[in-house]
Amino acid sequence: MDTWDAITARRNVREFEDRAIPDEALDRILEAGRRAPSSRNGQPWDFVVVTDREQLGRLSKVWRSGAHVAGSAATVALILPPGAGSTAFFDLGHAAMAMMIAAADLGIGSGHSAVADQELAREVLGLPEDREAAYLIDFGYPADRPVKPLKRINRRPFEDVVHKGGW
Ligand SMILES: Cc1cc2nc3c(=O)[nH]c(=O)nc-3n(C[C@H](O)[C@H](O)[C@H](O)COP(=O)(O)O)c2cc1C
Numbered sequence: 001m002d003t004w005d006a007i008t009a010r011r012n013v014r015e016f017e018d019r020a021i022p023d024e025a026l027d028r029i030l031e032a033g034r035r036a037p038s039s040r041n042g043q044p045w046d047f048v049v050v051t052d053r054e055q056l057g058r059l060s061k062v063w064r065s066g067a068h069v070a071g072s073a074a075t076v077a078l079i080l081p082p083g084a085g086s087t088a089f090f091d092l093g094h095a096a097m098a099m100m101i102a103a104a105d106l107g108i109g110s111g112h113s114a115v116a117d118q119e120l121a122r123e124v125l126g127l128p129e130d131r132e133a134a135y136l137i138d139f140g141y142p143a144d145r146p147v148k149p150l151k152r153i154n155r156r157p158f159e160d161v162v163h164k165g166g167w
Helices: 003-009 023-034 053-062 086-105 118-125
Strands: 046-050 074-080 109-114 132-140
Touching (some): 023 046, 023 086, 086 132, 118 132
């Protein structure tokens, strides 16, 4: 897939096939995150990847709308130190998007989940005291929606969002 197709094919996937992601593909997705830019190259993140079905089921309970995590082939927990500021979260957004585009390029769908129950996340992921799970990104081969470039999207109009030369 070329870059533009991968960008326009990425969409939130919430139903996955019961099919594992090959290790090389998963490592490429994680490598895309590792290569993401960050402020002053600070790389404030760690990534914990979970593929065990029982562990995914428990992880899905850290957020009330996280059920899709249970059915994913792999979920990557995006980890930051507690109290990380907006710059670290901006950094993390770059890593998340890089992983999702790399996944789309491989025909792999992705979705997001917030994390509310930090204690459960800590237990399931084995996190040390000085780390928290900021978000989960779940991956798998889509069962509900194919990864192919979208023609129609639910976004604000281009002219409404883009201000050329000033507001
Ligand atoms: C920071 C962030 C948090 C999100 N959290 C959730 C979530 O907890 N559960 C969920 O189902 N979707 C979540 N989403 C997915 C958005 O609802 C989705 O990206 C948006 O509706 C646009 O749809 P698309 O990704 O298919 O283009 C999140 C997205 C972002 C960027």
